[in-house]
Amino acid sequence: MGWRARKDVSFPLRPYLEKKGIEFIAEAVKEIDPAKNIVITESGASVPYNFLIIATGPHLAFDEIIGLGPQANTVSVCTVDHAEDAYEKYKKFLEDPGPVIIGAAQGASCFGPAYEFAFMLDSDLRKRRIRKKIPMTFVTPEPYIGHLGLAGVGDSKGLLEHEFRERHIGWHTNTKLKKIEKDKMLVESVGEGEKEMPFKFAMLIPAFKGVDAVSSAQGLTNPRGFVMVDEFQRSKKYANIYAVGVCIAIPPVEQTPVPVGVPKTGYMIESMVAASVRNIKDAIDGKPPTAKATWNAVCLADMGDTGIAFAALPQIPPRNVTWAKKGRWVHLLKAAFEKYFIRKMKKGVTEPFYEKMIFDYLKIKKLEKG
Numbered sequence: 152m153g154w155r156a157r158k159d160v161s162f163p164l165r166p167y168l169e170k171k172g173i174e175f176i177a178e179a180v181k182e183i184d185p186a187k188n189i190v191i192t193e194s195g196a197s198v199p200y201n202f203l204i205i206a207t208g209p210h211l212a213f214d215e216i217i218g219l220g221p222q223a224n225t226v227s228v229c230t231v232d233h234a235e236d237a238y239e240k241y242k243k244f245l246e247d248p249g250p251v252i253i254g255a256a257q258g259a260s261c262f263g264p265a266y267e268f269a270f271m272l273d274s275d276l277r278k279r280r281i282r283k284k285i286p287m288t289f290v291t292p293e294p295y296i297g298h299l300g301l302a303g304v305g306d307s308k309g310l311l312e313h314e315f316r317e318r319h320i321g322w323h324t325n326t327k328l329k330k331i332e333k334d335k336m337l338v339e340s341v342g343e344g345e346k347e348m349p350f351k352f353a354m355l356i357p358a359f360k361g362v363d364a365v366s367s368a369q370g371l372t373n374p375r376g377f378v379m380v381d382e383f384q385r386s387k388k389y390a391n392i393y394a395v396g397v398c399i400a401i402p403p404v405e406q407t408p409v410p411v412g413v414p415k416t417g418y419m420i421e422s423m424v425a426a427s428v429r430n431i432k433d434a435i436d437g438k439p440p441t442a443k444a445t446w447n448a449v450c451l452a453d454m455g456d457t458g459i460a461f462a463a464l465p466q467i468p469p470r471n472v473t474w475a476k477k478g479r480w481v482h483l484l485k486a487a488f489e490k491y492f493i494r495k496m497k498k499g500v501t502e503p504f505y506e507k508m509i510f511d512y513l514k515i516k517k518l519e520k521g
C-alpha cells in the first residue's frame with residue numbers, strides 16, 4: 152500500500168553478522184555436496200562445513216500457472232522487490248480502477264498474507280473514498296474461508312468470513328486457477344465448474360517449492376524440493392545437515408478437495424532454529440540430540456485498520472490451545488513488532504529476557520519439555 156518503504160523493513164546484514172564474528176558471503180549457493188560436506192557458491196567457491204543449516208525459504212512457483220506472477224499478469228508481495236513492483240502497479244490501477252481479485256493458487260501454503268492484503272487494500276481504498284467503485288473477490292483453494300492450511304485456528308472461519316461480509320469482499324473457496332490473461336482469469340471451483348473473472352488488479356500467492364540448489368542434492372528433499380527432517384530438525388539422510396523454515400517438508404494437515412499446504416510461520420520457524428542450535432551444540436559435545444521444536448504458532452494479521460491475533464499451540468492439530476481475537480490493538484501491535492523485531496536482529500539478541508518472560512507467562516515455549 153506504500154505504507155512502508157524498503158528502508159523501513161530491511162537493513163544490510165553484513166555489519167551485524169560480522170559484529171558477532173560470523174563471516175558473511177553474499178552469494179547464492181548453487182550446489183550442496185553432502186558427501187564431501189561442502190557448498191558451492193555461484194562464483195564457484197567451495198565452502199566446507201561440519202554442520203549445515205539450510206534456511207533457503209521457498210522457490211515461488213509462478214510458472215505452474217499460465218499468466219501468474221509479477222513477470223506476467225498478477226502482482227505478488229512475497230519479496231520486497233515484488234511488493235515495490237505491486238505498489239507501482241497499484242498507483243497505476245488507482246488512475247483507472249476496476250475489479251480486484253486477491254487470493255492464492257492451488258497448492259499454496261501461505262494464506263495469511265493474502266487475507267492481510269485483501270483487508271489492507273480495502274482499508275486503503277476506503278480511505279481514498281473510491282472503494283464503492285471497486286468489486287473485490289477472494290479466490291482460494293482452501294475448503295472454507297479461514298482454513299489457512301491449518302484446518303482453521305480458533306474461530307478463524309467465523310472471524311474472517313464476518314470480516315469479508317462487513318467489507319463486501321466476495322469469495323470462491325475450493326478453487327483452482329487455470330489461466331490468467333491480462334484482464335481476466337479462468338478459475339474452476341469444485342462442484343461449480345469453470346468461470347471467467349474479469350480484473351484490473353490481482354494479487355495471488357503462488358504455491359511454494361524448494362529452491363534448486365537444495366532439491367538437486369541427492370536424497371535430501373521430497374519431490375517438491377522440501378527438505379525431509381526428523382524430530383530434531385536433522386535431514387533424514389545426513390545427520391550433520393539441519394533444515395528450518397519454509398524449506399522443510401511438512402505433510403498437509405488434512406486432505407482437501409483442492410490441495411493446500413501447511414504454512415510455516417515466524418515463531419514456529421524460531422522454534423525450529425532454537426532446536427537445531429541446541430542439537431548442534433550437543434553434537435559438538437559428542438551427545439545425542441534431544442531438543443525438539445514445539446512448532447507453536449503465534450501470528451498477528453494486520454487488516455489495515457484492525458487485525459486478528461492467532462495462537463495455535465502447536466500449529467498442527469490436534470492442539471492444546473487454539474485462540475483467535477480481533478481488535479485495533481493487533482494492527483498497532485504488528486507495526487510495533489516490526490520495529491522491535493528489526494531492532495532485536497540488529498542487536499543480535501534473538502530472545503531478550505523480557506520477551507522470554509512474556510512468553511513464559513503465556514505458557515508459549517520454543518522447545519518441548521525435556
Ligand SMILES: Cc1cc2nc3c(=O)[nH]c(=O)nc-3n(C[C@H](O)[C@H](O)[C@H](O)COP(=O)(O)OP(=O)(O)OC[C@H]3O[C@@H](n4cnc5c(N)ncnc54)[C@H](O)[C@@H]3O)c2cc1C
Nearest residue numbers: 179180206207208228229264362364396397415416417418
Ligand atoms: C508475504 C509474506 C508475509 C508473511 N507474514 C508472516 C507473518 O506476518 N507472520 C508469520 O509468522 N509468518 C509470516 N510469513 C511466513 C514466514 O514466517 C515467512 O515466510 C518467513 O520469512 C520464512 O522464513 P524462512 O527463513 O524459512 O525463509 P525466507 O525468509 O524466505 O528466507 C530464505 C532466505 O534464503 C535465501 N536463499 C534462497 N535460496 C538461496 C540459495 N540458493 N543460496 C543462498 N541463499 C538462498 C533467500 O534469498 C532468503 O533470504 C509470511 C510469508 C510471506 C511470503
